[in-house]
Amino acid sequence: MSIHDLLNQNFVAWMDAEKGPASDIVISSRVRLARNLRLVPFPHLLDEKRGNQVVEEIRKAWKKSGYHELLAMDLVTFNELPLLDRKILMEKHLISPEHSEASASFKGIMVNKDGSLAFMINEEDHLRLQCFLPGLQLMECYNRLQGVDDELEKYLDYAFDEKRGYLTSCPTNVGTGMRASVMLHLPALAISGQLNRIFQNVNQLGMTVRGLYGENTDAVGNFYQLSNQITLGQTEEDIINNLTGITEQIVEQERLTRERLLKEMPYQIEDRIGRAYGILTNARVMTSNEAMLHLSDVRLGVDLGIIKGLKPFALNELIVALRPAHLQKKAGKEMEPFERDVKRAEVIKEKLARYQK
Numbered sequence: 435m436s437i438h439d440l441l442n443q444n445f446v447a448w449m450d451a452e453k454g455p456a457s458d459i460v461i462s463s464r465v466r467l468a469r470n471l472r473l474v475p476f477p478h479l480l481d482e483k484r485g486n487q488v489v490e491e492i493r494k495a496w497k498k499s500g501y502h503e504l505l506a507m508d509l510v511t512f513n514e515l516p517l518l519d520r521k522i523l524m525e526k527h528l529i530s531p532e533h534s535e536a537s538a539s540f541k542g543i544m545v546n547k548d549g550s551l552a553f554m555i556n557e558e559d560h561l562r563l564q565c566f567l568p569g570l571q572l573m574e575c576y577n578r579l580q581g582v583d584d585e586l587e588k589y590l591d592y593a594f595d596e597k598r599g600y601l602t603s604c605p606t607n608v609g610t611g612m613r614a615s616v617m618l619h620l621p622a623l624a625i626s627g628q629l630n631r632i633f634q635n636v637n638q639l640g641m642t643v644r645g646l647y648g649e650n651t652d653a654v655g656n657f658y659q660l661s662n663q664i665t666l667g668q669t670e671e672d673i674i675n676n677l678t679g680i681t682e683q684i685v686e687q688e689r690l691t692r693e694r695l696l697k698e699m700p701y702q703i704e705d706r707i708g709r710a711y712g713i714l715t716n717a718r719v720m721t722s723n724e725a726m727l728h729l730s731d732v733r734l735g736v737d738l739g740i741i742k743g744l745k746p747f748a749l750n751e752l753i754v755a756l757r758p759a760h761l762q763k764k765a766g767k768e769m770e771p772f773e774r775d776v777k778r779a780e781v782i783k784e785k786l787a788r789y790q791k
């Protein structure tokens with residue numbers, strides 16, 4: 435498999451809403467495991483030579499293993515991948531915004547064809563193994579990663595301490611090295627002003643809420659990422675069961691609030707959804723943020739059965755297709771912000787018309 439297959443398609447596995455439980459609200463699940471090599475400085479202390487040795491150790495482990503999940507992956511270092519392609523990976527959520535800025539030969543990614551497995555090399559840790567699936571599937575993500583992790587551990591000497599667990603570059607990840615997270619779409623709780631209260635409650639339960647692209651990013655279009663804050667003193671299964679339970683409760687509250695809003699203020703809700711659809715299908719110039727706000731309303735309309743014929747999968751794909759790097763890749767050239775806003779309006783219109791057929 436070549437990474438270019440993935441770069442040239444909009445689709446990645448987490449978008450496939452029909453395959454994920456509770457995908458009317460839980461867009462995607464992600465689990466990541468942070469791993470480091472014993473006696474090697476953490477990535478922020480690596481020079482190019484030592485960093486390249488880390489890549490080579492990982493490459494050797496990958497080549498030696500005959501494990502099916504690893505055989506289906508490609509390994510690419512970022513000196514071989516232009517900035518636009520790294521931004522494409524970031525917009526698909528497969529690497530962090532910081533990692534996409536790196537162009538050194540010792541920074542890179544291992545990824546499979548549908549992007550369900552994406553491992554960042556020398557980001558904050560030597561290896562960050564990630565699995566992404568649609569809907570609420572945290573345990574499935576963890577199980578897939580566990581298979582890969584066990585296999586890599588046969589060939590890599592991980593920094594592990596009997597008492598502390600996996601050692602990581604940031605102390606907040608020591609122990610399991612695991613962050614489990616769900617990306618949630620919560621328009622009804624936002625409209626009814628309940629989000630602050632819910633987020634305060636989940637903070638007290640050891641969870642953190644982040645924006646659309648993770649740490650230090652904004653929650654545009656009512657998309658929020660909920661993840662565990664604690665990595666030490668709990669097993670991976672406990673963390674996942676805990677987050678799954680909290681997510682199920684939020685899903686329930688969002689569903690009940692959607693029903694209530696529709697019952698109590700049907701004209702306002704239908705009006706809001708209809709206007710959003712009208713703007714998306716008629717506008718000539720559209721910023722990313724404006725598009726995300728209207729897409730959030732349209733997605734609510736689809737989930738409530740007010741807009742017919744559009745599939746949630748198509749909307750997940752559109753959220754990514756309208757980002758700056760995807761627009762420029764499609765146009766085959768660099769574009770100024772205004773040019774992108776014009777192109778974005780065009781792409782949205784074209785895709786909505788195609789998806790509704």
Ligand SMILES: Nc1ncnc2c1ncn2[C@@H]1O[C@H](COP(=O)(O)OP(=O)(O)OP(=O)(O)O)[C@@H](O)[C@H]1O
Pocket residue numbers: 448462463464466524527528529530531558566604607613615616617644646647648649659
């Ligand atoms: N459930 C999810 N679905 C899709 N993408 C996600 C999900 N959770 C996180 N991501 C993506 O993963 C990337 C990293 O997210 P984030 O910064 O929250 O985690 P992290 O790097 O593992 O945490 P930390 O740096 O605090 O150890 C971001 O691009 C984010 O959008």
